[in-house]
Amino acid sequence: MRDAFGEAMLELGKQNPKVLALTADLGPSVRLDGFAREFPDRFFNVGVAEANMIGLAAGMALEGFIPFCASFAVFLPGRCFDQIRVSLCQNKANVKLVGSHCGFTNPGDGASAQSVEDIALMRVLPEMTVICPADAIETKKAVLAMAHQNGPAYLRISRTETQVVTSKSDPFKIGEARVIKQGKKITLIACGTMVGIALQAAEKIDGEVINLSTIKPLDKATILKSIRKTGRVITIEEHSIYGGMGSAVTEMVSQQYPVPVKIMGIPDVFGESAREYQQLLDKYGLTVENIIKNYKLF
Amino acid sequence: MVPLTISDLQETAKVIRRNSIEAIYKAGSGHPGGSLSATDILVSLFFGGVLNLDKKDLKSEKRDRFILSCGHVCPSFYAVLARLGFFNEDLLGNLRDLGSSLQGHPSSVYADFIETSTGSLGQGLSVGAGMALGIKFKTPSSKCKIVVLSSDGEQNEGSHWEAVMQSAFHKLGNLCLIIDKNRMQVGGETKKVLDMDSLSAKYKSFDWEVYEADGHDFRSLLSVFSRFNEAKDKPKVVICKTVRGKGVSFMEDNLKYHSCTLSEEEYRKAMEELC
Numbered sequence: 129m130r131d132a133f134g135e136a137m138l139e140l141g142k143q144n145p146k147v148l149a150l151t152a153d154l155g156p157s158v159r160l161d162g163f164a165r166e167f168p169d170r171f172f173n174v175g176v177a178e179a180n181m182i183g184l185a186a187g188m189a190l191e192g193f194i195p196f197c198a199s200f201a202v203f204l205p206g207r208c209f210d211q212i213r214v215s216l217c218q219n220k221a222n223v224k225l226v227g228s229h230c231g232f233t234n235p236g237d238g239a240s241a242q243s244v245e246d247i248a249l250m251r252v253l254p255e256m257t258v259i260c261p262a263d264a265i266e267t268k269k270a271v272l273a274m275a276h277q278n279g280p281a282y283l284r285i286s287r288t289e290t291q292v293v294t295s296k297s298d299p300f301k302i303g304e305a306r307v308i309k310q311g312k313k314i315t316l317i318a319c320g321t322m323v324g325i326a327l328q329a330a331e332k333i334d335g336e337v338i339n340l341s342t343i344k345p346l347d348k349a350t351i352l353k354s355i356r357k358t359g360r361v362i363t364i365e366e367h368s369i370y371g372g373m374g375s376a377v378t379e380m381v382s383q384q385y386p387v388p389v390k391i392m393g394i395p396d397v398f399g400e401s402a403r404e405y406q407q408l409l410d411k412y413g414l415t416v417e418n419i420i421k422n423y424k425l426f
Numbered sequence: 427m428v429p430l431t432i433s434d435l436q437e438t439a440k441v442i443r444r445n446s447i448e449a450i451y452k453a454g455s456g457h458p459g460g461s462l463s464a465t466d467i468l469v470s471l472f473f474g475g476v477l478n479l480d481k482k483d484l485k486s487e488k489r490d491r492f493i494l495s496c497g498h499v500c501p502s503f504y505a506v507l508a509r510l511g512f513f514n515e516d517l518l519g520n521l522r523d524l525g526s527s528l529q530g531h532p533s534s535v536y537a538d539f540i541e542t543s544t545g546s547l548g549q550g551l552s553v554g555a556g557m558a559l560g561i562k563f564k565t566p567s568s569k570c571k572i573v574v575l576s577s578d579g580e581q582n583e584g585s586h587w588e589a590v591m592q593s594a595f596h597k598l599g600n601l602c603l604i605i606d607k608n609r610m611q612v613g614g615e616t617k618k619v620l621d622m623d624s625l626s627a628k629y630k631s632f633d634w635e636v637y638e639a640d641g642h643d644f645r646s647l648l649s650v651f652s653r654f655n656e657a658k659d660k661p662k663v664v665i666c667k668t669v670r671g672k673g674v675s676f677m678e679d680n681l682k683y684h685s686c687t688l689s690e691e692e693y694r695k696a697m698e699e700l701c
Binding site: 175182 | 533534535541542543544545546548549550551552553554555556557558559560561563564584585588589591592
């Protein structure tokens, strides 16, 4: 996904001279090195100072630019919540935030580098759009779409390579969820790295899969249409079970068409080191087997 | 606007102080201490010919940008804007009222004459630096300057110093910071909370152009502010020595008046002194 982000930024840089890239000393890690080489005067490594990066970007946006700020999700948005709240959102500043290495996708470094709270942090802010693409193809489309939409937006991407679940010809529009597999027995709503896993599980239980790549604003119509048919939902995300995509779905469903919902995600923990990414997914139950198990518990 | 004479500036400052106190009294809460200490700085900037603004074209590319980073002292800022005709002076009576454009802290959500929302300390200089960089990048020949007013309490914020470093690194000569050094913050005297007394040395060592001024002497303020237009490849900071609550004897250097509700008696006595 981060490679796709880097490619999209290069493309955007060529398309629009107002696009700027900022990073807090993590340029290569978030794949902005290509943009930096191609457009050195539009690339700003602000040093290890994330809070100031948000203010700088807000000021640049107020002067008509479209700054993209990229870092690890633990720092951006993690470290800069108040700067994002006041200087970005209250100003409706046209700044795009990109949080990489989301969830467990930096397994080695452990809890300090694993962001399991960022969707919750961004989702609660007025004016903020929250996007969590399913794969590299969708990441690229999301980056281009963000640049064309005015206002603050947050893009959540992973460090690890992700199963390809969309195709280049699939339409992508911010705010639109897509049913990527039809089914009758249950609606599986997933975002980001978990969409691939949901698809595999759905094959075995006649599930319908919704790729909810925009978490805010929420595509209520697509979700409601599916649950009216299936009558039950499992949400799956690589994020805390509190405040994330599952919470967004549940808040809406419970008020508009109450059906049983199981929220699958990371329990109320900080994360931990592991040699392999898969070990963490296994430990916290973000697996095909666990989706099927939860389905059977309905 | 033709800059006012020193005696007119003094008279205007008195009106601004009166209007600020009246607005805070009517609002039932607010920050009189900082509003009064910053008044002469604000009056110099807005009435002394320092800032180039156009109230009929708030987003003019040619305007100077002003950011009140210590947003809680906004009553005097609002009083200045009202006096200049940015909005009707009667609106000052709506300070902190439901739906008012004069929010308790300046908010761009509710007012189009606010460049950026502030009130959460430590953010104004970053936004100002971003504007300064943006203007330099899009119009290298631009004469616009970005003026940020901060307080000595705000100097405690780490993110402010991130912006201090960044501004010097990018040689933002179009960025001007003013510090209202009234030597007090919520918790008491600044030197007893987190001593920032060597501010001048700190900014010099961060490679800023440093000036000092008497924050209640218009000649001193205007003499230093006139240097904002000098072409420099360094950001500029003016450290203004001020008195919190300046102009109202019982509020001067009195911690109680950082943030408070003014009683009718306090209001009346303050207005008598500001006649």
